Amino acid sequence: MNMREVLPEFMSEAICEGMQAFGKKMKAFAHPEAVFTGFETRSSSPVRMPRNEGYMSNIEGLYPAGEGAGYAGGITSAAVDGIEVAEAIIQNYCGIKENL
């Protein structure tokens, strides 16, 4: 399906302009044979579940983590948050204080 049939004209025009501009910065990005297959419309969680300094929510034993909980905006930040929460859980339940 042609994306121009899906999007309003102002959007497809803006995308074309953007791709051409980006193509000047990144070689082959706007190659004539490049295929535009879709668009990413999702964004990260607009809400954040509160948690205490031990990474636990106000519900005993519930540790919100990662993107859905509002603590990450991508793969790496979600992974780092997951590690921190896992370390906090280990400290809370096993009493291990050192950095793991």
Ligand SMILES: Cc1cc2nc3c(=O)[nH]c(=O)nc-3n(C[C@H](O)[C@H](O)[C@H](O)COP(=O)(O)OP(=O)(O)OC[C@H]3O[C@@H](n4cnc5c(N)ncnc54)[C@H](O)[C@@H]3O)c2cc1C
């Ligand atoms: C199309 C797209 C492209 C992306 N591109 C990039 C990119 O290029 N670079 C980047 O850094 N980030 C990118 N991201 C964002 C990145 O994927 C997320 O930020 C990251 O995966 C969040 O990790 P997470 O562990 O917090 O959540 P998720 O990876 O969403 O993991 C949540 C897990 O919980 C499971 N789950 C949900 N509900 C339940 C339940 N009730 N019971 C049991 N399990 C449940 C789900 O099945 C899932 O496995 C992209 C996201 C999308 C959608």
